[in-house]
Amino acid sequence: MRKKEGKRKRLLPMLLVGTMAGAVIAGCSQQGENVEGSAGGASAAPAGTAGGSPAAEKALQLNIMLPIFKTNFPKDDSPVAAEIEKRTNTDIHFEWVPNASYTDKFNITLASGKLPDIMYVPDVKSPSFVNAAKSGAFWEIGPYLKDYKNLSQANPVILNNSSVDGKNYGLYRGRPLGRNGVFYRKDWLDAVGLQTPQTIDDFYNMLKAFKEKDPDKNGKDDTYGMVMVKWTGQWASGFDTIKLWFGSPNKWGERDGKLIVDYETPEYLEALKFMKKLYDEKLINQDFAIMDSAKWNDPLVNNQAGVIVDVVDGAARADDKIHAALAAAGKDQPDVHYMDVFGGVKGTDGQVRTLPTSGFAGLLAFPKSSIKNEEELKQILKFMDQLSEPEMQTLLGYGIENTHHTIVDGALVPSKDPALLESEVEGLNQMLSFIPEDKSTKVKQTPLRIKQLEVQKENEQLIVMNPAEPFISDVYTLKGAQLDNIMNDARIKFIVGQIDEAGFKDAIQLWKTSGGDDLSKEMNELFAGSK
Amino acid sequence: MAKHYNTVSSRVFDTANYIVLSVCALAAVLPFIFVISGSFATDAELTQRTVFLIPRTFSLAAYEFIFSTNTIMKSIGVSLFIASFGTLVNLFFTVTMAYPLARRNLMGRNVVLNLVIFSMLFSGGMIPTYLVIRELGMLDSYWALIIPGAISAFNLIIIKNFFQELPPGLEEAARIDGCTELGLLWRIVLPLSKPVLATFALFYAVGHWNDFFTALLYINDPQKWPLQVLLRQIVLLSQAAAGDINAMDPSFVKPPDQSIKMAVIVVGTVPILLVYPFLQKHFAKGVLIGSIKG
Numbered sequence: 056m057r058k059k060e061g062k063r064k065r066l067l068p069m070l071l072v073g074t075m076a077g078a079v080i081a082g083c084s085q086q087g088e089n090v091e092g093s094a095g096g097a098s099a100a101p102a103g104t105a106g107g108s109p110a111a112e113k114a115l116q117l118n119i120m121l122p123i124f125k126t127n128f129p130k131d132d133s134p135v136a137a138e139i140e141k142r143t144n145t146d147i148h149f150e151w152v153p154n155a156s157y158t159d160k161f162n163i164t165l166a167s168g169k170l171p172d173i174m175y176v177p178d179v180k181s182p183s184f185v186n187a188a189k190s191g192a193f194w195e196i197g198p199y200l201k202d203y204k205n206l207s208q209a210n211p212v213i214l215n216n217s218s219v220d221g222k223n224y225g226l227y228r229g230r231p232l233g234r235n236g237v238f239y240r241k242d243w244l245d246a247v248g249l250q251t252p253q254t255i256d257d258f259y260n261m262l263k264a265f266k267e268k269d270p271d272k273n274g275k276d277d278t279y280g281m282v283m284v285k286w287t288g289q290w291a292s293g294f295d296t297i298k299l300w301f302g303s304p305n306k307w308g309e310r311d312g313k314l315i316v317d318y319e320t321p322e323y324l325e326a327l328k329f330m331k332k333l334y335d336e337k338l339i340n341q342d343f344a345i346m347d348s349a350k351w352n353d354p355l356v357n358n359q360a361g362v363i364v365d366v367v368d369g370a371a372r373a374d375d376k377i378h379a380a381l382a383a384a385g386k387d388q389p390d391v392h393y394m395d396v397f398g399g400v401k402g403t404d405g406q407v408r409t410l411p412t413s414g415f416a417g418l419l420a421f422p423k424s425s426i427k428n429e430e431e432l433k434q435i436l437k438f439m440d441q442l443s444e445p446e447m448q449t450l451l452g453y454g455i456e457n458t459h460h461t462i463v464d465g466a467l468v469p470s471k472d473p474a475l476l477e478s479e480v481e482g483l484n485q486m487l488s489f490i491p492e493d494k495s496t497k498v499k500q501t502p503l504r505i506k507q508l509e510v511q512k513e514n515e516q517l518i519v520m521n522p523a524e525p526f527i528s529d530v531y532t533l534k535g536a537q538l539d540n541i542m543n544d545a546r547i548k549f550i551v552g553q554i555d556e557a558g559f560k561d562a563i564q565l566w567k568t569s570g571g572d573d574l575s576k577e578m579n580e581l582f583a584g585s586k
Numbered sequence: 587m588a589k590h591y592n593t594v595s596s597r598v599f600d601t602a603n604y605i606v607l608s609v610c611a612l613a614a615v616l617p618f619i620f621v622i623s624g625s626f627a628t629d630a631e632l633t634q635r636t637v638f639l640i641p642r643t644f645s646l647a648a649y650e651f652i653f654s655t656n657t658i659m660k661s662i663g664v665s666l667f668i669a670s671f672g673t674l675v676n677l678f679f680t681v682t683m684a685y686p687l688a689r690r691n692l693m694g695r696n697v698v699l700n701l702v703i704f705s706m707l708f709s710g711g712m713i714p715t716y717l718v719i720r721e722l723g724m725l726d727s728y729w730a731l732i733i734p735g736a737i738s739a740f741n742l743i744i745i746k747n748f749f750q751e752l753p754p755g756l757e758e759a760a761r762i763d764g765c766t767e768l769g770l771l772w773r774i775v776l777p778l779s780k781p782v783l784a785t786f787a788l789f790y791a792v793g794h795w796n797d798f799f800t801a802l803l804y805i806n807d808p809q810k811w812p813l814q815v816l817l818r819q820i821v822l823l824s825q826a827a828a829g830d831i832n833a834m835d836p837s838f839v840k841p842p843d844q845s846i847k848m849a850v851i852v853v854g855t856v857p858i859l860l861v862y863p864f865l866q867k868h869f870a871k872g873v874l875i876g877s878i879k880g
Contacts, residue, residue, distance in 0.1 A: 126657050126816050128808055151808045153815060155822035163803055166713045167720055353633050376633070383630045474655045 114146040115434055118171035118425070120164065121485040123151040127477035135454050135479050142450075143441050151482065165192075170422035172435060175485065176225055177417045179217055182532050184420075188224040194421045194432050197223040203436060205443035208491035213414035216524045221585070225418030226439055229489035233398070233514025235296050235410040238370035240361040241395035243270035254401045255300055255329070262338040265361040273358075280333070281362040282354045283343035286547060288539030292348070293364025294546070298326035299408040299519050300400055307523035307578060314523060314582045316575060318542055318563050327559070330550045344547045355394075356380050367510050370394040371503050392503045398514045411518035419488060442487055448495035451487055454480035466499035526581040534570040541566045625649070625848035632844040648849035658816065658853060664728075665813040666857070669794040672732040676790040677783060679736045680745055685771055687742075688749035706739040712803070719804055730804035731797070731812075738793075741786050748782045749775060784868035788861065795858045817854040821847050 128151045129136050140147055150171055152160045157175075162183045164170060170192075176184050187193065197214070200206045200223075210229065217227040239261070244251070247264040262280025264270065270278055284292045299305060302322040307314045317323045333339045340346060340360065352369070354360040356376045363369060374394040381387040399409045419439070426432050441447060453460045453467055459480050460469045470476055500508075531538070545562030548554045554562070563571075619639055624632060625648055627641035652658050686692050687699060710718070715734065724730040752775060760774050776783070798814035805811060 123808070123819075126819055127655055130809075150806050153802070153819040155818055156802045156815075159799075160802060163713060163716050167716055169720065357634055380630050380633065383628070473651075478655060 114140065114144050115438065117145050117147045117173060117435070117438070118150060119147060119173045119486055120150040120152060120171040121175050121482065122154040122157045122177070123482050123485075124154050125477050125481055127474070128482050129479050133479045134458065135450065135483060138450060138455060139442075139447070139483070142447065143438050145438060168424060170424050172421065172425045173439075173486065174420050174422060175417055176420045179219065179225075179418055180527055184224075185219055185527055188219050188222075188420075192422060192424065193224040194423055194426060195222050195224055196226065196421065196432075196436065199433065199436055202433075203440040206436065206440050206488070206490050210414065210491070212520070216413045217415045217418060218525050219527060221525065225420035226488045226490065227415035228417055228419065228485075228487065229492065230412055230414060230416050231511045231515075232411045232414040233409060233511045233516075233518055234366045234368065234412045235364075236367035236396055236398040236510055236514060237296075237362065237364050237400075238367060238373065238394050238396045239363070240265075240270070240355060240393060242391075242393050243361045244395070246270045246272060251395070251397055252400050255403075258400050259329075259333075259338075262333060262362060263336070266336075266338055270361060271358045277359065279340060279354075279360050280338035281340075281364065282346070282351060282360045283339050283364075284346045284348040284351050286344055286543055288536060288543050291543070291546065292343075294326070294330060296364050296399070296410045297329070298323055299410055300402050301326040301329065302402050302404065302406075302408070305410060305519040305521040307521055309522055309582075314575065314578045316571070318566070324556070324559070327546065327549050331552065334550050335552070344551070352376055367396045367398070367507050367514075370396045370507055371501070374503055392501070394503060396503075396507055396510050398510045398517060407517050408519050409514040409517045411514075411520060413524060419486065439488060443490055443494075445494040445496070448484075448487055448489070448493065451483040452480075452495045462496065463499070465496075467496045469498060522582065523578050526578060526585075528574060528577050528581070530570055530574045530577050534574075538566055538570055538574065541569060621848045621851055625845055625852050627845055629845050645845070648845040651846055652849055652853065658813070658850070660809070661811050661813040661816045662853070662857070664810060665795060668728060668731050668812060669791045669858075672794045673787055673790045675732050675736055676738070677787060680738070680742050680786065681771075681776070681783075683737060684742050684745040685749055685775065688746045690750075702739045702742060716803055725804055726806050726810065727804075728810070731794070731800050734800070735793075738790070741789060745779075745782060745786060748779060752778060781868040784865045788865045791861065792858060813854050817850055820850045 129149070131148055136147060136149070139145070157177050158181070161174075161177060164174070165183055165187055178184065197218075200209060206226070209227070210232075212232070213227050213229060214223055215221070217223065217225070237258075243265055244261065247261075247268040247270050249261055249264055250257075252258040252261050265278055265280045267276075269276070281293070283294070286292060286294070295305075298317065303320050303326055304315070304317045306317055308317060308320065309315075310320075330339075334341070334343075340354070351363060351365070352373045355363060355373050357380075363373070371394070374392055377393045378387055378389065399407045401407050421432060421435060426435060442451065449467070453469060454476070456462060458470075459476060460467050462468070528535075541562060545554065545559055549556075549559050567575075616639075620637060623639055623641050626644055626646070627638075628643050628645045628647065631638075631642055687695060687702075689695070709715075719725060719730050719734065724733065756774055756778075757770060760770050765773065796814060798812070798818055801810075801812045801815050805815075
């Protein structure tokens with residue numbers, strides 16, 4: 056009896072552990088079958104779409120993975136999505152991923168091997184994408200583009216920029232190449248009696264006048280010239296534009312047939328000295344190294360500073376904010392523009408140079424695991440080609456006429472209902488390639504917005520290309536962050552006066568020994584190979 | 587006793603104490619107050635005044651905006667469900683595993699315990715775990731947020747130790763009175779373990795409430811986003827966009843207003859803050875008792 060009792064004592068707790076484990080396994084496997092079953096059904100469907108007469112053709116099944124910038128997103132069967140499906144004979148399922156976390160989700164989706172039909176690639180140079188592309192996970196679409204009306208007009212510069220070793224593993228999402236420039240408070244410039252700057256000296260004089268001549272006429276010495284924001288490793292807010300004015304290369308430059316990094320050029324040092332002068336004379340904000348870029352426009356709106364070197368389309372956004380602030384105070388003049396823009400100023404050699412963007416914002420890639428054969432790929436490319444038609448761009452960007460926007464005098468007026476736009480329209484334009492360009496109907500253009508577009512167009516002729524843009528460097532992948540940090544620290548320290556020219560040279564030396572020399576060597580090999 | 591308070595040095599000491607503690611308390615509380623009052627301010631005011639405690643213009647616009655669609659309410663619902671149901675699942679599995687392991691006469695007890703400790707030190711990593719979840723078919727299902735973390739090894743060990751500390755005499759007595767094993771757990775052990783259960787319920791619930799990463803990985807359908815994914819999306823939007831201008835579409839995407847971000851933070855934080863007072867009395871007791879030697 057006693058013995059039996061003891062056995063039971065041990066048995067029951069074990070049973071408890073056992074049932075618990077059993078419950079877990081049972082719960083999972085049941086769930087598993089359900090989902091597997093439905094997933095299998097969905098992926099089997101598109102197989103039969105190839106061939107057949109157009110009328111009887113089954114709708115093309117598409118899974119599309121895109122980033123979403125808002126908290127609402129167009130649902131699969133919402134009106135605009137349904138309209139796209141109708142016009143292109145497709146059946147689309149969207150996988151929206153929050154933009155802030157897109158990279159994580161992208162990597163894990165890539166690793167899982169279960170990919171959508173069209174997948175947004177945020178960073179073409181990221182090791183996970185490059186490795187996947189090189190091992191053949193994505194269709195190389197370069198050779199196919201010529202067969203399509205719109206896609207064949209893709210910009211060769213951007214195609215090159217967005218390639219992996221010269222091969223295009225996806226459609227780039229086009230953006231204006233000449234987007235960078237300067238915007239400033241026009242009312243201030245008028246108040247201090249100056250003209251739009253033409254040269255670097257003019258630019259300096261503008262900043263100085265904004266600090267010293269009381270441009271807001273409040274009788275107090277409470278203004279400064281230019282707002283700069285936090286410098287990160289690769290990106291030095293306005294400085295990347297300003298260094299080009301002095302003739303420095305854009306990251307990498309060709310000198311005597313070899314690639315050389317911009318830090319080593321005397322022009323770069325000239326630009327740094329200029330920044331130091333601005334800093335010493337308090338023409339830029341003294342906390343630029345830590346200023347949050349989300350607050351970039353605030354000093355302009357609050358009458359503290361007058362100039363920002365950034366994308367030119369920031370001008371209209373700042374202008375809108377100033378109008379909003381004045382309207383709140385009851386002092387708004389709706390017809391006046393407080394902001395103005397220009398692309399750049401002449402360097403010492405009389406040339407105007409501007410900083411290009413890479414011309415694209417990520418790729419739309421087509422995984423081989425979900426697109427089984429050429430036939431399907433061609434269908435999907437045809438779909439992408441259709442999306443580039445002007446009326447489709449308008450549809451994806453602004454929704455359906457009289458529901459999401461109205462047309463007044465040929466200009467588009469978006470609905471005033473943000474919730475409606477968010478939940479049915481915004482985000483769909485994430486799958487537009489804008490190849491050859493943005494042809495959608497535009498919102499009514501204010502003079503400032505028209506000028507912005509003109510400046511962007513002019514800038515395209517003035518851009519300084521980075522010859523190393525398409526190269527994928529192993530050294531940079533390994534040590535890039537560290538290398539960038541060395542030079543970033545040195546730049547900031549030089550400007551605020553913690554190190555002098557010799558100290559900056561030491562930093563370059565440190566950069567070289569920490570891997571910079573290897574990087575230069577590798578870049579030059581890639582450069583030689585690309586010729 | 588009164589004399590003690592009157593000496594100069596003790597008064598100086600007390601004053602210094604008050605000052606230091608007040609500063610600490612303020613440092614902890616002020617950011618909360620700023621976020622709460624910022625959520626009731628207009629965006630224009632937030633641009634002009636960087637720090638303030640009482641907004642000049644009181645505005646409910648931010649809250650009107652975030653509740654203008656049902657997105658936030660829906661994700662609050664999702665989060666509440668996961669936090670409450672998930673916590674029940676956590677407690678059920680943790681207790682039913684901890685209780686047998688607390689018995690020194692359980693067969694293979696040390697093997698199981700070692701396995702548990704092993705899992706504390708080594709984990710499969712993100713991608714293998716993802717593959718397992720996918721193969722189990724739990725993608726896009728709330729089970730993916732509940733089952734993989736159903737038992738926290740650390741919490742399990744503390745609860746097990748707590749069970750072991752209960753006097754064996756109680757158990758004997760109950761058994762003599764004819765109590766079954768399950769009855770013993772239900773009628774004797776659990777009622778005595780209330781502080782520990784309350785504490786770990788809170789741990790688990792806060793964990794579920796704050797967890798965004800598993801949801802991000804395993805939930806593809808944005809209809810099922812819990813609150814934290816949404817919160818992160820709104821709060822990080824402007825930062826992600828500002829550094830990399832290319833990622834933004836110039837015409838459409840603009841960062842949300844500051845006041846909206848703050849309102850969302852308030853909405854995301856307040857519900858779980860409300861739980862604390864009810865469990866707080868068990869709190870210190872629960873953790874301390876549980877952690878006495880094993």
